[in-house]
Amino acid sequence: MLPKIEKKRCIACGECISVCPAGVFDAGRDRPLITNPSACIGCKVCAINCPNGAISFRKNTE
8 A cells, every 4th residue: 555645635744754654755845745655564654643634545556
């Protein structure tokens, strides 16, 4: 499973960056970016802690 950020819902609070134990997210210019998706362990801590529900997960099709 890979995280996906819904740009319209993201308020750029950075919570996903601070709670991700795998370092999947980095600060972007306007909002967090998923810079290391292959490191995702699927714990969904980012989605659980996102105050606006902007993070969802999709199946990895690779």
